[in-house]
Amino acid sequence: MIDLAEAIGLVEAAARPLGPRRVALASADGLRLAAAIAADGDSPPWDRAMMDGFAVRDADIVPDGVTELDVVVDLAAGDVTALPIPPGCCARIMTGAPLPAGADAVVPVECALDGTAGTHAGGRVRLRDGRYRAGQHVARRGTAFRRGQVVLPEGTVLSPAAIGLAVEAGATHVVVAAPPRVAILATGSELVPPDSIPAHGQTRNSNGPMIAAAVRAAGGEAVALGSVGDRPEAIRAAVAMGLAADILVLSGGVSAGDLDLVPEAFAACGVAEVFHKVRMKPGKPVWFGRRARGDGQTLVFGLPGNPASSLVCFELFVRPALAILRGLAPRHWHLPRVRGVLSAAARGAGDRPVYAPCRVHASGTGYAVEPLAWSGSSDLVGLAVAEGLMVLPAGSGTLPAGTEVDVVIRTGDGG
Amino acid sequence: MIDLAEAIGLVEAAARPLGPRRVALASADGLRLAAAIAADGDSPPWDRAMMDGFAVRDADIVPDGVTELDVVVDLAAGDVTALPIPPGCCARIMTGAPLPAGADAVVPVECALDGTAGTHAGGRVRLRDGRYRAGQHVARRGTAFRRGQVVLPEGTVLSPAAIGLAVEAGATHVVVAAPPRVAILATGSELVPPDSIPAHGQTRNSNGPMIAAAVRAAGGEAVALGSVGDRPEAIRAAVAMGLAADILVLSGGVSAGDLDLVPEAFAACGVAEVFHKVRMKPGKPVWFGRRARGDGQTLVFGLPGNPASSLVCFELFVRPALAILRGLAPRHWHLPRVRGVLSAAARGAGDRPVYAPCRVHASGTGYAVEPLAWSGSSDLVGLAVAEGLMVLPAGSGTLPAGTEVDVVIRTGDGG
Structure with a gap:
């Protein structure tokens, strides 16, 4: 088990900006050209x-x-x-x-x-x-542009006009700084699809849609792989599929029991472990590794299956990785933090820093931090209305109202 | 032919904010709930x-x-x-x-x-x-929430956590303030799909992808209907399909000749004309009308077929309509304008105000406006790298360097 700051540092050290990628023009809105587009004919093509x-x-x-x-x-x-x-x-x-x-x-x-x-x-x-x-x-033929002429130089942002011009110039695909592809997979034999009525013992796969939305909000392209039961071959097959992406985010199956098949599947698929378990609450069982792919790599995150843990780990570990792959500057890697003063007492955990949902209000010249009711790592109710995650340091016990704490602000996409 | 300000006023008067709409949760990222979500069971559902x-x-x-x-x-x-x-x-x-x-x-x-x-x-x-x-x-069963409990109140923005919670609560669809649906259709027997090699006399349909990107950038949902040839029945059938959307944007077929079948098709489909032809360059032939649909309506824009005209008309007419349907405040209806000083001479048109592509540079305490080379309504090259459209007033002839002009700034989505 390592400290959170060390774990985040290991993720930052492993992540590399992606090279340019060829994408269909139809899904290139707002992206930046990494290669110029030259016209395949004159425009107008005739008088x-x-x-x-x-x-x-x-x-x-x-x-x-x-x-x-x-x-x-x-x-x-x-x-x-x-x-x-x-x-x-x-x-x-x-x-x-x-x-x-x-x-x-x-x-x-x-x-x-x-x-x-x-x-x-x-x-x-x-x-x-x-x-x-x-x-x-x-x-007259060729008065707008000539065959072979560069009509869109490298670096152009694909505005609507640029997209129209690219079509005219004959480009169906463009080389751009494209959003990282993030494969999303949930494990657990108890999981059923989001639109199912769960039987006794079953749970809807809420992590899949939640993490997909978090990926899109952080500027990634979510590739939903659904859920897979707790069978070694099934998990290995799904992980192998996910390794085609730039990042694989898996949830579930990383804690301590004998059905925790995920680290085994990672190893079987050649994913090298960087860390497993981090001193934090929620999210302790989080797993991180990497696997070479062509001349690049896939970053692999094994998040805990409980939804609140999963989302907190996403924000702390996956978000900076995504930002680095996108080529963003370090100031955009993490969600912003503010200092604020607790408006009510909040209970920490003895051994680990706690990230718990809160509201944040302007108060005088600073911020008041209002803890939200939260029953733990499987409870999304507080998180869904939270404006931030308050950070209760390790070893702090119960913090009385008036204590100053850090708050990670959960709005904004960091880009 | 009416003046531009009058035409814009008629569009603003015709547009109405949309009511809430039921959409699949999977496409509801970041939207605002217009109806609360109550849980269909306890969470956890059992101990x-x-x-x-x-x-x-x-x-x-x-x-x-x-x-x-x-x-x-x-x-x-x-x-x-x-x-x-x-x-x-x-x-x-x-x-x-x-x-x-x-x-x-x-x-x-x-x-x-x-x-x-x-x-x-x-x-x-x-x-x-x-x-x-x-x-x-x-x-313990029900410690996160109880069956029937409102877990996401009306007005909640669907963050990733809220999406996860909505899945847990059994919501597959949500009632939200949804983006307006904009059907996009191009007319012209000369048009071929964007990925084709045009034969002599043919032109790639660049308006379709361009207007779709403009719709998305302005917060709408683009529904691409492709292109249709200059046959009355084909145009009527395509228009009828487009009338299922909140806005129908058609390009081509609105100028003066006997193949200008579009106004006829609009009339045949029950679309009431509000205006046809506006004193502006490019974009003079623009057509606008409306048709009742259920207890709402479809706004119908017939844009000129030349791509530069089409895009300028989109920005001046369709963008404010979209903003109003989205329920945005008036300050977000139009692209922002600045005043700047021409850094080179620019030629206006005697009878109509001209909207022409330019770059805008900070200069002293104001802006310098650099006209871009532009061969007219079919030329997207200047528009693709433009930062704005400079407005050259009617009757102004050639404006010398140093003249102060308005510039419509083309970045930002207005929301």
């Missing part, structure tokens, strides 16, 4: 009509007068023609369609005279465009 | 062993001495027995298992003497527990 109207030849237009032209083809968006527009002719064209060869400009449909606005191929249109400029209402 | 060891009868324990007991049953987590523990006997029990009838307390496995720690049913165990207290290492 494109920017108005609905008639694609004309500059030379045919009568300045400040009326131009009469034969309409030889109808071009909607998506339509193309291989035939050039002959002199004295035009194409009916819709916004977004490629300008046909021979044509230089678009005269808007509003400029058609004498009811000829609806003229289609085979008809004759009369146009007056007093403000006509050569090449008007055409977006 | 639960909190250590691995032996479930004993208080009366059998020899204080400060050695207690010898027959082990009559082995109970792992998930195991139950209907038989009570007789006097002079005990059960081998694992953490998380229900305490059998007759037993009062758990003696940890570490207290077994003379190598009897591994004793199973049929054997005899010798125990010495110097710190024995009646009822120790048992979490």
Whole structure:
């Protein structure tokens, strides 16, 4: 059994920032490009009509007068023609369609005279465009970007506009500083899925959804592996699957009995133990190790099965690991702490520091710390409404109201 | 054609905060409960062993001495027995298992003497527990919460602990202030999916992923409907599907030509037009309407198909609608604006205010506004690296360097 500060130091020492990863553009909102994106073609890819109207030849237009032209083809968006527009002719064209060869400009449909606005191929249109400029209402090929041009440099944050541009440039996947993948597994033959009605002796797997939410709040990508019963082969198989992730968070099966198969399964899967058991309450049985994976590693946390213990261990051990993998600066590794004064007595544990749920109120120039009712490591009621975890030092017995204590503030994602 | 301020006012007047919605707990991270959650059973649901060891009868324990007991049953987590523990006997029990009838307390496995720690049913165990207290290492039924008790009051934010507690309490779905659902549809026969190689005349649907990312960044839930060609029945069918959402954002098909089938499809689906065409650049053809749905409504936006126009219209019209549906205060409806000084000349449009991409730098006590190269409504390159949209007023012609302008800042989600 080691001290909490030493344990946290060992986690910090083991964690390394992740390298860039290739992800689907559809799940890359707000991520930062670790490699530039170059265009796979020109944009616009061809001379494109920017108005609905008639694609004309500059030379045919009568300045400040009326131009009469034969309409030889109808071009909607998506339509193309291989035939050039002959002199004295035009194409009916819709916004977004490629300008046909021979044509230089678009005269808007509003400029058609004498009811000829609806003229289609085979008809004759009369146009007056007093403000006509050569090449008007055409977006020329390549004016936004050219094939091969870097349109999104390394380091760009994928804003909505950048995502649209990446699609235009032909990128379906992007190389980014991606959120760490965290596999989440619960062990225990008593566990049933969250949407089940438990029979006698059974318990809903509440750790899975809880830890998944904690992972997302801390900037990770949660990969839910559900729960597995207390059978050595089943646990080994599930652990092996979880080792594909950057972090594996398992809950349950790390205390002292002969059904504590988890450390065995870790060993069988090649996970090297860094520590097991930490002087703290709740959370004493917590296990931590690491396993090489390719040129990186998987960090492996075995959290106690009781939900309050599991969540406290997540906040103290898994959160800093996630922050380090994300490449965050040390000031973002841990939840913030404040000092405050107990507004009521709180009972510590003789041998270990206690992390217990509390509310925190502004009081004068400091904080008042209000202990919440808490029946122990399986009780989430206090934690669900808590604003923080008050830290009651080891050996302190019952702390009277007025004692100053540290509080770990549970809001915010640390990033 | 109406002025931009009037158009924005019409959107604000039409939008209403959404009522609460029932969502799956798995997608409720961070949302606020609009209805309390009461427990569907006690927690713990039975007296639960909190250590691995032996479930004993208080009366059998020899204080400060050695207690010898027959082990009559082995109970792992998930195991139950209907038989009570007789006097002079005990059960081998694992953490998380229900305490059998007759037993009062758990003696940890570490207290077994003379190598009897591994004793199973049929054997005899010798125990010495110097710190024995009646009822120790048992979490009593209902000490965390009782069946019917409100464990999560209305207004609770669904933190990870609250999600764990909701699972324990039997909630699979929760009533919350949920993000507005925004259906996203692109029209145009030229469109192909983002992962396609476009043929001549075709264009990747970049608006879909771009608007979806913008919706998520503004706190909405994006429902991607892909793209649909320029056929009246196809557009009507897709619009009808989109009308199931709180907001339908369609892009393309709202300008002037005879293939502008979108306003027709809106009318055919019962969407009442509020406005069509706004004095602004880009984005002039924008369309807005509403349709009753149950006791609520769907707000319908027809954005221009060019991507830059589409995004500018999203930020100016759809964003405030989303904010109002979310119930946000007016100060969060729009992106923030700052005043700054042009560091280079910028060309406005004679008849309409222009919203054009720019960078914004701190400069002295104010901001310098650097216009970005921009070839118009189909060019996302400038927008992708822009920090804001500078507003060049109507009728201003070319504004020289040094002119003071408004800038809409494009970062932040407004919530």
